[in-house]
Amino acid sequence: METTDLFSLQDTVSDLRVQGKYKETIEVSFRLFELGYSAKDYKSIMVALINRATSYYCIGEIQEAFTSIDAYLEYCGDHGDDVDRLNGYNILFLVHEKNNDYVKAKATLTKTINLGKKLQHYNMVSNAYSNYSHLCSAEEDYEGALKYASKGLEMAELHEPRTPILEFRVKLNVANAYIGLGKLDCAEELIEEMRHDTLLDSFIREKTQVYDLYGRFLMKAARYEKAYNSFTKAKELAESFNDQNLLKGLLEKRCKACEQMGNVELGFLAQQDYINLLQSLHEQEVMKTAMRLELKHDLAAIERRANRDYLTGLYNRSYMEAATDEMLEKAALVGEQVSCIALDLDNLKLMNDTFGHMFGDEVIKEIANVCSGKIRSDDLMGRFGGDEFAIILKGLSPEQAKIKAEQLVEAVRRTKIEKNGKYISVSASLGIADNGNGEITTFKDLFHEADMALYEAKRNGKDQICIMA
CATH class of the missing domain: 1.25.40.10 (Tetratricopeptide repeat domain)
Structure with a gap:
């Protein structure tokens, strides 16, 4: 924007x-x-x-x-x-x-x-x-x-x-x-x-x-x-x-x-x-x-739209923070596992510079659609502006979260975006973190851990997964 x-x-x-x-x-x-x-x-x-x-x-x-x-x-x-x-x-x-x-x-x-x-x-x-x-x-x-x-x-x-x-x-x-x-x-x-x-x-x-x-x-x-x-x-x-x-x-x-x-x-x-x-x-x-x-009747619909990212229709950061905080609080009480995947598209700036920002928006929307189709209805996926996404997985072990991340990175690799008769390949880097058996109780802290792992995946060459140790 x-x-x-x-x-x-x-x-x-x-x-x-x-x-x-x-x-x-x-x-x-x-x-x-x-x-x-x-x-x-x-x-x-x-x-x-x-x-x-x-x-x-x-x-x-x-x-x-x-x-x-x-x-x-x-x-x-x-x-x-x-x-x-x-x-x-x-x-x-x-x-x-x-x-x-x-x-x-x-x-x-x-x-x-x-x-x-x-x-x-x-x-x-x-x-x-x-x-x-x-x-x-x-x-x-x-x-x-x-x-x-x-x-x-x-x-x-x-x-x-x-x-x-x-x-x-x-x-x-x-x-x-x-x-x-x-x-x-x-x-x-x-x-x-x-x-x-x-x-x-x-x-x-x-x-x-x-x-x-x-x-x-x-x-x-x-x-x-x-x-x-x-x-x-x-x-x-x-x-x-x-x-x-x-x-x-x-x-x-x-x-x-x-x-x-x-x-x-x-x-x-x-x-x-x-x-x-x-x-x-x-x-x-x-x-x-x-x-x-009339306003009260429409207010619920307005608020639903307020919780959504305008470009992709995914949840926005404010909703993700509130919903994940509530999820983590309950998970800490019952000992449930919650994992976060931070996903960032690789080389989007180069695509924007080469093909224009409208094309970049189409890439973001397509990847949002592809990835949201790979998660369960109880999971959460949101966009934080730009090309960074967060996916919250409830009740999966670290091993299961890694399998899900592998499915996501492969789905992104298989995605081709058409531009002027040519098909452009896309890749993404992912970072994974979990709530540490209830030690992490806020979205901010959980996402920070996943984001640090994502940074490491980028530093190591992109198009890969890194898990926060």
């Missing part, structure tokens, strides 16, 4: 997610993960996992989102940098918030703040403080909300280059905290300043939030008619970018304002708007539920 192909697939999976094609995003993410794993391209792996996590989050599959984020953060720990980890914390916060787990959401924000300060990514730190303030407001802890919003404003002012909208977003949380605390003079002064800020001409969502806040302030000040008008203005703005959850809150507030005014006729119209929106939200939820059910 060429690096450019991986870059292209990274762009594809990101584009699909941005377009809201979450089912397709998840499926392509599995393929990107598999190819990235085979190529040891950890950037591709992390792109696959973070897009998969975001897609699961967007369709409400919170547990699946958690699983993908956990894997993402694990890869970040081994192969990513602090920026990768910071991105992971951002999506993890959203999932905890969606799950209404404010304790874990706050803990994740704390990690974001600490790491963001270390990296001097003050925009990320400011956003984290804003989110912390939002959670405090949701819990009606308005003192805490004001405290964290004020810290967010400090961080926004440290960000370079100076970004007015970043500071503006934090001020929204400051004003919200003032309203919650009943500091209406402070709230009014700040909201009036924001309402007349020319910055809002370019930021429609923030303009909507300002009118929403202004309506809340007016409700607290018992100026209900003006509050209704402000909520209506916010509603019209929200309709322009179709945020239906935001609309739901605004329509509820309009109904409340009508109730406080005692305006039955206006209240009826507001109520009708609210009922129509609830119907629309219900239809959206039905569609999302159908997508989740």
Whole structure:
């Protein structure tokens, strides 16, 4: 797999997610993960996992989102940098918030703040403080909300280059905290300043939030008619970018304002708007539920493909490692023999250089087909990228494993691949190792032994078998 192909697939999976094609995003993410794993391209792996996590989050599959984020953060720990980890914390916060787990959401924000300060990514730190303030407001802890919003404003002012909208977003949380605390003079002064800020001409969502806040302030000040008008203005703005959850809150507030005014006729119209929106939200939820059910139905098939090498259909390394580890663990308990054959085609690079990589791929596929036909259904065979294969044999003695290896090397020798009317011969080198009566309990260690024997077979002239002593 060429690096450019991986870059292209990274762009594809990101584009699909941005377009809201979450089912397709998840499926392509599995393929990107598999190819990235085979190529040891950890950037591709992390792109696959973070897009998969975001897609699961967007369709409400919170547990699946958690699983993908956990894997993402694990890869970040081994192969990513602090920026990768910071991105992971951002999506993890959203999932905890969606799950209404404010304790874990706050803990994740704390990690974001600490790491963001270390990296001097003050925009990320400011956003984290804003989110912390939002959670405090949701819990009606308005003192805490004001405290964290004020810290967010400090961080926004440290960000370079100076970004007015970043500071503006934090001020929204400051004003919200003032309203919650009943500091209406402070709230009014700040909201009036924001309402007349020319910055809002370019930021429609923030303009909507300002009118929403202004309506809340007016409700607290018992100026209900003006509050209704402000909520209506916010509603019209929200309709322009179709945020239906935001609309739901605004329509509820309009109904409340009508109730406080005692305006039955206006209240009826507001109520009708609210009922129509609830119907629309219900239809959206039905569609999302159908997508989740469809995805669950397809998930097993997607995961089966994720366990397979894209070129040969054999198992890939991640599946081989997991399945062999489980096999070795059980074998150690019952004293069962497990052997590993490492098989590598000879002179594939020369064939690629002479006949092209497409021909090399045909050779790999043919050898995979020939060798997989020589093993039992209980045995495992996988490709690890390039032309290297691993075969795991369960319950065979070292002598029986050697016989199997001899059958495989002979089957490869008999294989002829046609190219331009000529038939090209192929050979392979094999290394054999076993689990040492239960002493070896991981695939990594077992394959390492077989790979060392394979290296010896190559060094001794290729087209032969070597057994690890």
